[in-house]
Amino acid sequence: MPNGRSGRIVRSAAALSLLSVAALPTVLEVASPPPFGTIGAPAPSPDRALPLHGTGGAAPRSPQPAPTVDIRRTGDPADRITLVLIGDGYTADQQELFQEQADRAWHALMEIEPFRSYQGYFNIRRVDVVSPVAGIAESEGQSHRTGTPLGMHFWCDGTARLLCADEPTTARYAGNGDGPQYVIALANSSEYGGAGGTAVTTLAGGSPDAGRIIQHEIGHTVGDLGDEYDSAPDDADYPNLSTVNADEMARTRVKWWRWLGAESPDGGGTVGAYRSANGIYRPTVDSVMRTLGGSYNLPSREAILEQIYRRVGPMDPPEPAAGTVAGRPRLHVRPLPLAGDRQLDVVWKVDGVLTTPQGADPTWLDTSLLQIPSGKDVKVTATVRDTTDWVRDEAFREQRMTRTVTWTLKG
Structure with missing residues (x-):
């Protein structure tokens, strides 16, 4: 299951201006990864620290049997990390739509480093959950109990773009794999929204930005990364955030001190300590944890790889x-x-x-x-x-x- 600090769960929901997303390939081979896409970078808005989202006191939903499909298997699940893709708000007639959106999401994830190079460390599994109703709760005044199996809805905890799921029910649909796994829930919605860093990573499957959303949100979930944008909470308890500047970092050998002065992979300068408006330092001028469509900076890549290797061996x-x-x-x-x-x-x-x-x-x-x-x-x-x-x-x-x-x- 996804990592996270004990007693502290963070979700990300960036309300972004929308740009078109280039179509992704339908086939991805381990030996021949797709090229990086060139995607513009809209401006982000804040995260919120939230408790695990459950049923709000209601009785847990009872999952009905749902077909499970191994989309991509690179090895024994006991020796790989499995990404489990689950949809909510897709009726029986919309299962093909869900499957297409699920494919676009995991392809997009495997376009960005380090996931691109390490895609052989992941299996991909899809759970085809049929909903009795199409779509999810999208408006502030709409009831969160729309009758969808996973109970996905926007306006989670009063935040418009924060997309939540009934996590205990979603986990039951995902099942217990033979090895580590991360659950990704796609909502049948074209609105912008998502969440990362908890037991279920979410995104709006029909959003034009869905591919870039999953790249950002999975950084929270897999890498335990924090948001680097100016209005993010002033919480530096993440591998890519710091309360000290570069000189103090080098002197005390904390955070990303080993990377200071290294060239950023996106050509945006060198790794240092760049202060955001919230007073917290970030490693580079920009990254996918600051604006969608970017790259993970070097300290974030290392953090992601370390979390991967904590779950599987070489x-x-x-x-x-x-x-x-x-x-x-x-x-x-x-x-x-x-x-x-x-x-x-x-x-x-x-x-x-x-x-x-x-x-x-x-x-x-x-x-x-x-x-x-x-x-x-x-x-x-x-x-x-x-x-x-x-x-x-x-x-x-x-x-x-x-x-x-x-x-x-x-x-």
Whole structure:
């Protein structure tokens, strides 16, 4: 389930001027990610700190059975993060509409780094919930109990663009996966709205800005990121917000001190400490956590990757299983795949001595080709490491982004 601080949940709902969103591809391959889109950046408005949204004292809704579809499976769900897409306010005749909007949403998420490069770490699952009525509650005076299965509605806690769902019911529809998962609820609405940072990330599936909304909101949910815009709450308890300037950050080695002076990935200058009108410092002049259509700045990318690696490791189980093996088998490690040319590093050692695999694929080692004296037991290790320069915390890299497996070959 999504991360979040104990006793403290934050939702984001930015009321933005709308710009058209370019059509996204309908097929996304791990080996050939789509190019970045060029999208304009409207101006944002504030978040609010809210409690978990439930049923408001009403009895919990009873989910009816709903078809579940594995849209994209990159590996065993126990070893991947699953994004669960659920719709609300889509009738039986509108299920195709929901499916199209759900596809656009997750494609948009996989367009932005670091999700683009690390899309192989995610499975995508869709739950086709049929609503007896079309649409959701959109106006301030409209009842929140519209009869939709997830009870999604705008004007959550009095904020026009804040889009809430009945979280306990939504969680029951999503089900318990075999591994970590994030639930994304799409409302059948063309209004602008969404929320992130709680158990259910929400967006208006029919909004022209839906793709950019999910890029922003998932930053809250997966990366535990705060909003960087001027009118955001003056709360710096996030990896991308600070109460101290760059000099103090460097001196005390807090927050994103490792990134100070690094070039911003969007070409907007260097990472520093830029003060917003609310008195809180942010890492760059602009980012997707400040304006829609931008990029995650470098400290935010690192925060997202760290949260991903807290949930999954860098490799799938090896073949054969680690431990004592007979004979001289071919050993295979299975690093999680990255989209693009860079892949995770694999280093082999035989009795502590570096060994180069014989073939072009570094994930295999044919031990029958090793010069091993007859009758001698030999220890073979393979270390898989993510060497991305998007992470500068080397202690974290060693602890979470590196795995070593060991086989003992019996002589």
